Amino acid sequence: MQHDGSALLQVRDLKVHFPIRQGVLQRQVGAVRAVDGVGFELARGETLGLVGESGCGKSTTGLALVGLIEPTAGQVFCEGVDVARAGRAAALRFRRRLQIVFQDPFSSLNPRQRIRTILRAPLDIHDVGDPSSRDERVIAMIERVGLRADQAEHFPHQFSGGQRQRIGIARALMLEPDVIVCDEPVSALDVSVQAQILNLLADLRSELGVSLLFISHDLGVVEHIADRVAVMYLGKIVETGPRDTIFSSPRHPYTELLLNSVPSLDPRRRHKFQASSIEVPSATSKPSGCAFRTRCPLATAECASTEPPLSPRDDGRALACHNR
Amino acid sequence: MSQAALTVRDLDVRIASADPPFTVVADMSLAVSQGETLCIVGESGCGKSMTALALMRLLPQGVDVARGSVVLGDVELTALSERQAEDFRGNRIAMIFQEPLTALNPVMTIGSQIAEAIARHRGLSGREAWSAAVEALRQTQMPDPERRAGQYPHELSGGMRQRAVIALALCCEPQVIVADEPTTALDVTVQAQILGLIRQMQERHGTALVLITHDLGVVAETADRVVVMYAGRCVEEASVEDLFDAPLHPYTHGLMGAIPRRGAEHLTEIGGTVPPLWKLPQGCAFAPRCPRVTDRCREERPPLLEYRPNHRAACWNVHDAA
Numbered sequence: 001m002q003h004d005g006s007a008l009l010q011v012r013d014l015k016v017h018f019p020i021r022q023g024v025l026q027r028q029v030g031a032v033r034a035v036d037g038v039g040f041e042l043a044r045g046e047t048l049g050l051v052g053e054s055g056c057g058k059s060t061t062g063l064a065l066v067g068l069i070e071p072t073a074g075q076v077f078c079e080g081v082d083v084a085r086a087g088r089a090a091a092l093r094f095r096r097r098l099q100i101v102f103q104d105p106f107s108s109l110n111p112r113q114r115i116r117t118i119l120r121a122p123l124d125i126h127d128v129g130d131p132s133s134r135d136e137r138v139i140a141m142i143e144r145v146g147l148r149a150d151q152a153e154h155f156p157h158q159f160s161g162g163q164r165q166r167i168g169i170a171r172a173l174m175l176e177p178d179v180i181v182c183d184e185p186v187s188a189l190d191v192s193v194q195a196q197i198l199n200l201l202a203d204l205r206s207e208l209g210v211s212l213l214f215i216s217h218d219l220g221v222v223e224h225i226a227d228r229v230a231v232m233y234l235g236k237i238v239e240t241g242p243r244d245t246i247f248s249s250p251r252h253p254y255t256e257l258l259l260n261s262v263p264s265l266d267p268r269r270r271h272k273f274q275a276s277s278i279e280v281p282s283a284t285s286k287p288s289g290c291a292f293r294t295r296c297p298l299a300t301a302e303c304a305s306t307e308p309p310l311s312p313r314d315d316g317r318a319l320a321c322h323n324r
Numbered sequence: 325m326s327q328a329a330l331t332v333r334d335l336d337v338r339i340a341s342a343d344p345p346f347t348v349v350a351d352m353s354l355a356v357s358q359g360e361t362l363c364i365v366g367e368s369g370c371g372k373s374m375t376a377l378a379l380m381r382l383l384p385q386g387v388d389v390a391r392g393s394v395v396l397g398d399v400e401l402t403a404l405s406e407r408q409a410e411d412f413r414g415n416r417i418a419m420i421f422q423e424p425l426t427a428l429n430p431v432m433t434i435g436s437q438i439a440e441a442i443a444r445h446r447g448l449s450g451r452e453a454w455s456a457a458v459e460a461l462r463q464t465q466m467p468d469p470e471r472r473a474g475q476y477p478h479e480l481s482g483g484m485r486q487r488a489v490i491a492l493a494l495c496c497e498p499q500v501i502v503a504d505e506p507t508t509a510l511d512v513t514v515q516a517q518i519l520g521l522i523r524q525m526q527e528r529h530g531t532a533l534v535l536i537t538h539d540l541g542v543v544a545e546t547a548d549r550v551v552v553m554y555a556g557r558c559v560e561e562a563s564v565e566d567l568f569d570a571p572l573h574p575y576t577h578g579l580m581g582a583i584p585r586r587g588a589e590h591l592t593e594i595g596g597t598v599p600p601l602w603k604l605p606q607g608c609a610f611a612p613r614c615p616r617v618t619d620r621c622r623e624e625r626p627p628l629l630e631y632r633p634n635h636r637a638a639c640w641n642v643h644d645a646a
Contacts, residue, residue, distance in 0.1 A: 053512065054511055160597045191367065191538065192367060192579060192582050194584075195584070195591035195593050196593045196595075198584060199590050217511065223586045258512060260516070262541065263515075263539070263544060265540065265541055266568065267564040270545050271545065273523065274516075274520045275464075275525075277483065277484070280481065280514070
């Protein structure tokens with residue numbers, strides 16, 4: 001991916017390796033390569049859906065991006081500026097521009113704090129505006145996400161799951177960020193409530209022009225909300241491109257498998273799901289070459305020896321496969 | 325329809341230990357025949373899991389069947405003693421749970437757990453029971469079943485654990501299987517394998533399946549008939565085709581509109597949240613969230629009526645009844 005300064009956010013070759021330690025001395029005997037060279041761009045106002053199954057490294061990518069996990073390697077550019085080299089003040093400004101919404105609205109809000117305190121904290125920490133105006137901003141945001149002003153004095157346990165996720169979104173928006181990393185924001189919610197939250201995110205996105213990195217295992221949700229999609233498998237992006245391209249004509253055998261596994265919503269057009277079992281490798285037991293080759297119907301000897309690079313194709317997608 | 329393998333009539337399940345006691349499943353009736361799949365669909369707290377546990381006679385302490393009947397073949401399950409129920413459970417009616425790790429005993433190998441069930445219900449002993457257990461695992465297409473039988477649950481992946489749970493449920497060839505969110509904890513590619521497996525096993529043995537899920541996609545893939553539950557009651561019942569073609573109840577309509585899909589700028593929202601079961605509104609429980617609500621809905625609970633052939637709904641203002 002060429003860096004041309006037009007992207008709001010550009011991530012290059014991001015790696016997060018967790019050491020495996022053993023023995024009395026806790027010597028490092030290996031590493032789990034949870035994220036192993038991930039790169040993508042995000043334009044202003046754009047939503048990139050990062051999809052994959054458990055353990056593919058999609059959440060770790062999001063956490064590393066917002067600084068909640070130290071990346072092992074990689075560069076992040078914000079409007080062309082390398083965040084790591086721009087100095088402390090610039091790094092802090094970057095943090096402000098990038099916020100996160102977590103999956104579990106139950107464990108990501110401090111149960112002992114009132115909503116007012118939770119939502120004020122980002123303003124206090126970053127010293128935004130004068131202190132007397134902060135409560136007003138909190139109230140305005142509470143109403144913006146569809147709650148009532150008087151609920152500012154309530155505690156998290158007094159809210160339902162969907163309402164708590166509204167609070168999580170409000171917290172992420174307090175600092176008027178450019179990018180929100182949404183880590184499975186609707187996975188814990190029932191479908192009727194999930195629709196409320198997805199609609200709220202879509203409204204906020206068009207109203208505020210905020211970009212979303214939308215991390216999810218749910219292909220239906222990503223197909224609904226994303227402009228572009230990146231499919232991850234064991235720490236790497238294997239296929240990426242515009243939403244319609246990926247969902248209408250997947251090319252990577254893993255993307256195909258994923259899309260063919262999604263239940264159909266038409267009882268007259270059911271899938272022929274196979275009962276057969278193919279063992280799924282994990283990040284600790286990653287196959288050589290292409291990590292997907294053990295499950296791939298197209299695998300050849302080349303796939304075992306050489307890892308296919310993520311290379312751009314004519315139709316606007318990039319693909320990491322020797323045989324497609 | 326062939327003869328029902330399982331018939332439930334007017335079932336009420338009550339939290340008797342609460343003060344005051346309240347009902348979590350009310351007026352539930354359903355029937356499922358051999359080889360047929362009945363899906364019960366609904367959101368958290370609608371009573372679908374309590375219904376499953378009631379069928380299995382596995383209700384937790386303080387929860388009881390207040391009314392109604394559950395007939396398996398020609399036996400009234402609610403009338404059985406605890407000991408008789410144990411003989412039925414696993415043998416004639418078996419359950420597949422959502423979370424395979426909690427459904428399996430962590431300190432027994434999966435082979436011995438299955439062999440134990442076989443020994444108890446089929447009267448096989450020792451080596452015979454063990455080889456029957458390995459065979460049950462092989463039928464679920466467990467890779468390398470001889471070796472896996474000697475392993476503990478924590479040594480298996482999520483998909484393999486669910487295969488072990490299915491082997492355990494099927495090893496005594498029950499007439500009815502109750503599966504409570506059997507694929508919810510699994511990745512989508514593994515879910516596809518497990519749904520394929522359940523379908524294959526059902527075809528092979530002609531088992532009647534009651535499948536409980538929150539996922540309308542799983543319903544569309546598996547169901548013959550569907551019961552939609554809301555706040556402890558059946559609000560709609562139909563064949564899967566009729567339900568997806570033309571849902572009658574506004575709640576079912578809302579659920580279908582809420583499914584994320586490409587091209588939909590805005591999804592249908594069902595405003596508000598499910599009311600707590602201990603303070604249900606008078607009248608229809610869905611009334612406070614319903615876009616078609618009228619005064620009558622707030623006062624009088626609508627009965628489950630047949631608006632089209634074999635298609636029932638509990639609503640005063642159903643969609644396009646004709």
